[in-house]
Amino acid sequence: MATTVSLTEFAGLTLKQKLARAERINRLKAQGLILPLLVFLFVVFLLPIGILLYKSVENPEVVGSLPRTVEAIAAWDGRGLPEESVYQALAQDLAEARKNQTIGDLSKRLNMELAGYRSLLAKTGRALPFKQEPASYKDALESLDERWGDPAYWQVIRRNDSAFTSYFLLASLDHRIDDLGELASATPDQAIYLDIFVRTFWMGVVITAICLVLAYPLAYLLANLPTRTSNLLMILVLLPFWTSILVRVAAWIVLLQSGGLINSALIAMGVIDQPLQLVFNRTGVYVAMVHIMLPFMILPIFSVMKGISPSYMRAAISLGCHPFASFWRVYFPQTLAGVGAGCLLVFILSIGYYITPALLGSPNDQMISYFVAFYTNTTINWGMATALGGLLLLATMLLYVVYSWLVGASRLRLG
Known part of the structure; x- marks a missing residue:
């Protein structure tokens, strides 16, 4: 049916x-x-x-370990010291945190915002719970450590009374929330990340520019040579992909170090008297990064050039246009899609590189990826690691949006 x-x-x-x-x-x-x-x-x-x-915004330590304190301190206006009930709540929470073995994570989180909190909580936690209930929890805690009488330590708890925080994102931009709850610049000893971001993007721009200058004529040569010859040379372009990055970096250290092949050859030819400092500085980073990134610039440009008919140039020249002017007015504009794709690809890859600057650069040549790895592997500070990584991701996405707006995503060709 x-x-x-x-x-x-x-x-x-x-x-x-x-x-x-x-x-x-x-x-x-x-x-x-x-x-x-x-x-x-x-x-x-x-x-x-x-x-x-x-x-990058998760903040579970304070809310999870000090629930009574967070609830009690909400009524405090931030002036002077909190009321007795807040001290009592803190003593109860710290005693329970010590029992649950969560005081370590709590002290680590609070110590990020105010140095000395780790030792304060460790000292207080060892004395809790009190054998007898004190007449005044305020006096009892201050007798354990006088820092409990400093409003700055209570302000830190008050600023972290939520499961989410802007601390890590603001710290990544060299800013913080002060005791009055207002946005303020970070202290000079902590304001380092904006300079690192500027350094990262500047090094990415320089590497991209050098790659473009080297890759464009090479791609033009490969696109206009006979197919057999072009294929043989293309193997040399692709050869770096067949070896590990670590191997390539180690090879550049051997070549560029003070007693390496390049300095030894220059000294032997009498060009220099003393070895040049070519490694463990910005020069070594640029040389190795350009070598690594060059194929990523060549391939998109070569792909676009192979699709351009040579009849356009011949037509322009036959109509009386100078060959140089014909190249810039007829040929070059047709390659902009490949140039844009190569520049975008090389720049995005460059600003995220870690191993090459870490091995070939000095401390002043490290990019933001070094600090992401530092917070991930050394200090185990996931908040700062993800905040820095998130800002780098946001910058990359904004770059692509700007490129699409200026050039047009439809003209982007990677091969």
């Missing part, structure tokens, strides 16, 4: 409705084919980015 009704309804449909239904079914089938790819992208790309951004 149901089949009869279905056939009757289908027979009563107009031709336009039948076509629309058939197209909808085909569209659903096509979407079903790409569903595994969408799931894969979500799991390995979007989900990690979401976790990254969440970790």
